[in-house]
Amino acid sequence: TVVELLIAMAITLLMMAGVVNLFANMSAGVRDRRAMIELGGQLRAAREQLNRDLAGATCPAITWQKPGENVGYIEIIEGVRNDFDPTTLTLDSTTLVPSSQITTDASGNALPPDGLGLGDFDDILALTVRSSGEPFVGQKPNGDKIESELAEVIWFAVEEDGTNAGEEAGMRRIYRRTLLIAPWVNISLADSADPEAYYLLSDISAHWVADTSAPNGVGYWKPNTLGDLTKRENRCYRYPLSVYPHPMYYPQYLAGARLGQDLMLNDALAFDVRVYDPGAPLFEKSGAVLQPGDRGWNFGSNSGLTPVSYGAFVDLKWNGQWQGMRLDPSGTLTFQQSWASAANEPRTLFAGVPDFRSLLDYSTSTAPSQPTTTNGTSVIWPAVVYDTWSEHYEKDGIDQDNDGLVDEGTNGFDDLEIDPNNPTGPRIIANGVDDVAERETSPPYDVPLRGIQVKLRVYEREARQVREATVVRSFVP
Template sequence: MLMQCRRGRGFTLVEMLVAMAVTLLMMVAVARAFAFVGSRIRESRGNVQLSNELRDISTRINDELTRCTVRLTPNLGEPDQAGYLLYAEGPVTDATSSLFRSVLNPDGSVEVPDSRYGDFDDYLAFTAIAPEGSWFSGKVPRFVLDRKSAEVTGTAYNATNYPGNQWEPVVIRSRYAEIVYFASPEYYNVLPDDANYLNYVDVDGDTDLGSGSAIENGFPDRMKIHRRVLLIRPDLNLTSGQLPIENRTVGSDTVRFMQADTWPNATTATVVSTAPVADGWAYGMAGVHQQCDLSLRRVLSANGIPTAAVAANSLADLSKPHNRFAHVRIPNSVLTGSGGVLPTSMPVLALSGPATILNTVAAATSSRLAPPLLPTTAPVVTPNALCGFLRREFVLGDNNTHLNPGTNWGSDRRGEDVITNNALSFDLKIYDPNVAHFATTTGLVVNPNDSGYRESILEALSTSTPPAHYGGFVDLCYPVLAGGSLRGWQSRSLDRSNLTAGATISGTGSYLATPFSGLTAFGNASQSYVNSLYRSGRLVTTNVNAIALFQPAFDTYTSWYENDGMRQERGSVTAEGTRWQSMTVPNADLGADGLDQPGIYSGGAAATATGEFGADDMGERETMPPFIDSPEAIQVSIRMENPTTRQMRQASVVHRD
């Protein structure tokens, strides 16, 4: 019997192509699934990393603030507290990125491409006590300890009699420290005499509205948050009351260790000879703050002039603003443009110019959103100097003016004070119980931290609608900050895309004159602010009613200026703001002589009225804290970004007494 063989049937070409297509689709689906899972894992890791970093920073700030040595109580004539707390407010706010970088689309919608940026130019400093068993640590040159040892033993100092290199950084500890937090941008790597020396890196290439061209967006491309811990060790001072000074020669250059620049101008005695001569008043203390981690001050002459000698602070010294980290006194020639050195300003922070975002103009009117100062009508400060980031010379390791890290100082310390590299904001706010929140017709409740506050307050005034409620955390002097939601009460463009200027805010005395708004009236630069701001010296006007200096701050302050034997007062009845006359004069301290004297601020230097409330009343004081109310709380917020995943997170700490 013959058996028939059956031949198996194979796949056709079409079937093979279909199978391959299905396989490819499955592979694509699997790849997309893996990509999706991988993306979620990266985002999850980025989120965890951000959360951990923010938690570490916020926990540290909260822990140190709870161990602050002073209460949130400004000094109004009482004995000084042991130490200080200072919160300084910059002109940038949370509303700046939305108002100053708004983009109007052709369909009428508005975009805010840089709204991720918050308030980043604030400053926090205070004194703290370390917990038992975990004292603060820092570095000093070995010769500081050796010179003190030689003095204690009554022997002449000779570096060869002590082990080790006299310039070697030695770690020491302290129970008390001056702690400083501030944000700083990445700068162009240029020499100090270059025009771009204080300009931050801003090359992100955003597209300008209408022109289609790539421009700088006015915000730093990268910001860091710094923490300096400066040990309080007055026991290291010699019997002369100051720290020892030593010359270190490297090649043809000589660096004076533990000596500040000559005030008011620097000399080559403290500057590497190849570097340009600097302004000693502006950052003359930066060199010694690079050379050690001590809380230091300039030693004053008998008539109050800063000298080049430096001394280690005590807690009592730090209650006085002129003894604190990065505080300077501005010579009169710089402050007002005429006169010479005397009088100087009161102590203020050594800040650079404002963030360039504040130069933004309105699309239609080409007028600046941070309005220029008009001598008789505009109480809003023109941001032009001493109101930006802390000068880069005070950033650890970034001080080419005085020494070359790695050559004249030894090990490169750049980055030692950095606690995060990817910050978007470092924002401080103070609790104001009287600040008004308004409900808009769309159902939103708006406060001064929101970009629509100007519009909401105008709406409430036009409809006679009372505030929805009162109280909240706000920026100091929130109605007049150059980057704020209000920017004064005059007519303003609401934002960059607004085609017409907004209306003038009027009749707002009960709304804007709050405990921490800094306002008492709505007139010109010499009459609108609270008296304490003028007397603190943080708000100074010229004889033509223009603001020459404005650094709003909450400061626990001091009564020392009322008993120092020197005259601090305003220059004339037409120039508001306390100056430091820097000279001893008979009967200088009118507020502490036990007599009922004319109030030096009630009528200027030629006041004839007697004191209003008896001997040594507030009207007789030469100085006052910038704000005299004790706040319920201060809030510290940090916003960070993961540059890889573009995720953002924010954490806040609230400090109460």
């Protein structure tokens, strides 16, 4: 009958729809798995490259390096963004950024909705590296290829809109810029003092030498040695006429015909560089162990709990006025972290402000020094720095602290020095000739760096999944 035919046709259509849906689901599953395999491969490649760079670091992670020893440098810049406050935006539910749907932190403070997939991204890692395998390859300003076993390597991340203002609701991109250390190369063709223009054309680490007798009447770019790079003023992305402490302007990725050559990861959520602090407290709360940087650690540090252990990878200045604040959705700075160690507890190395003599500190009353704009005139955002530093600042004949005396830490006299009980007050006579307190300058943190941790977090758009890789490297001899 007609009714039976219609029923049979309906059943056939339902079966066909089921088969189509089955194949669609299988196809989507294969697509997602393939996408995650590709993402996993990219993440592993970036992780292994970063691990090789850290393993090949030429500089011991201790301060007061001597340029004559030709060891290079290690520099870490901790930007203003962090996992508490990854963006200035309040992201709505339509964003592609994955969310844990948590609306408040452990202290009850409102969190930006749908923003928790984003993380700390504005850190910079720069160091000199010796390749243990294939040499580094780059190009001269004229386009010729060159190889070297030594390079200045810079890891950094950029928001997709290229501004790094913390106002990008989308993803970030992680870059690795490699500048070859090749002091034997002639780069006289690069006669512009603009570092931005130079580094877009050249992969050779160099610094500008002002010389009116040069053919162009201005100066020339001189390739760096490892000893040159121990000095902050000679490192990459420095304004040629900068003054102490020679701030870095934010690294630039390659553009034009070379666009993408230095790109390591697309669709990144976080690039977080942390240092090991043996005095960082860990708290146990509701079965979870929290460390500085974890959501909820603030609650533990303010609730009278006793630390269950010490030692963690943390952001620079993890307990200070700056890292301890976050901008809530209303635009109000809310204090997040507070910890005061007792006399019998381990000393914290990176909890507080950097030494003010470095001029690389940041507080509510002191302007930060880097990152800066390309011309060195404006600061992009507050930053905290770890630097292996150079001893030559104490022997260069320049009055860095503007007290009318020159190189008082190495002049053979018992000069006035900083009062440890009143660092910003009148100076005193103490501790004999040329002691450490007499020095004009200081590394931001005058302590060895025992270890470093870098987190790479990425997002797969099609599969809508997050993957994270962590690189840990010890610098203990």
